[in-house]
Amino acid sequence: MNLRDQYYTPNEIALRMVSAVKGSDIHCVADFSAGDGSLLRAARIQWPKSSIIAIDVCTNNVKNLKRKEKKWQVFRQDFLNEPSEKKRREVERYRGAVSLVLLNPPFSCRGGAYQSVTFNETEVRCSTAFAFILKALQFLSSNGQLVAILPESCLYSDKDAQARILLHGLGKISIIGANGHKAFSGCTAHSVIILFQKGKKSGLNCEPWQNKHLHEPHQKNNEQVRIHRGKVQMHKFESSKSKKGLPFIHSTELQEAGIDIKRYRIKFNENGIRGPAVLLPRVCNPSQHKLIIYEKRSPLVLSDCIIALHCRNNAVANKLHKDMIDNWEHVRKEYTGTGARYITVNRIRKILVSMGYEVVEG
Ligand SMILES: C[S@@+](CC[C@H](N)C(=O)[O-])C[C@H]1O[C@@H](n2cnc3c(N)ncnc32)[C@H](O)[C@@H]1O
Secondary structure, three states: OOOOOOOOOOHHHHHHHHHOOOOOOOOEEEEOOOOOOHHHHHHHHHOOOOEEEEEEOOHHHHHHHHHHOOOOEEEEOOOOOOOOHHHHHHHHOOOOOEEEEEEOOOOOOHHHOOEEEEEOOEEEEEOHHHHHHHHHHOOEEEEEEEEEEEEHHHHOOHHHHHHHHHHHHHEEEEEEEEEOOOOEOOEOOOEEEEEEEEOOOOOOOOOOOOOOOOOOOOOOOOOEEEEEEOOEOHHHOOEOOOOOOEEEEOHHHEEOOEEOOOOOEEOOOOOOEOOOEEEEEOEOOOOHHHOEEEOOOOOEEEEOOEEEEEOOOHHHHHHHHHHHHHOHHHHHHOOEOOOOOEOOHHHHHHHHHHOOOEEEEO
């Protein structure tokens, strides 16, 4: 990621976003992270009489926009945390007046940090991209629309759960399309385009992004599975030459032929996990060959990239493994991520429940 996520929207994606807008009653268009103005220019072609508001935090971007686009209202401002009240007031007058917001906001959350936004007097914690959406909503007119590029993770991450619920309560959300990881030059994030129509009812297929991959629950099979997430971070792993050290398992040790328990031994005395269990990588390019049954009782220590699903006996471990392979498409789709693909304990729990297992944690 570069300093302020200055990955500009290619023309064809900008046109796709503009053509997703419903109706023709667009008289004021805003982009609160306008960059070089590509989204706004696409809108201006479609609605030549519309007034245009552009905000960006980068002085150079603002200088260029002011030079090139004399008729636009252009402001240099930090849209999320503008320290100057005078600057904040300059744009306050557009509150409730914007018929269309177009956004390709910055995605980066340094160190996984949350943004905190006050929305309708509620304090919301969410990702940077979603914070832009929530702040932008306050400028929309009563039937305004918003079309935004978001990191794919905004559709399912726990981090944005509260923000998704709020947005859903205010109008209709549709997912217009997905952009592959090569869509933006220099940025490998997987992203999606959403359309939000304020005040519009959602219809039956209410929240398009919740549990989108989950099947109807199977018949209950009364088997318990205990989920255990490995804890040892690779950069803290210290190898032991002594035979007393326990085998240490990272995703590279989950191999089609089984688990390679000979490669690493761990130096310090970590509590190990014992079979029977199904082991799977937490972060990876998903492959069913990486779902491995471990039947032995001798302990293994897991890196924080491995999740173990403990079962009562080997027969249950084998059945669980088979169920996961039979439902592989379902499992695979739960590995998501804007950059590297990963799965969370929460999503594994949902998969297990949907396959009829009872989940206990520890
Ligand atoms: C991904 S680029 C998108 C630019 C443009 N909207 C487009 O689609 O091509 C994100 C832009 O957000 C601006 N930006 C980053 N943080 C910002 C903030 N806190 N407030 C306003 N603009 C910000 C960057 O300078 C950059 O131009």
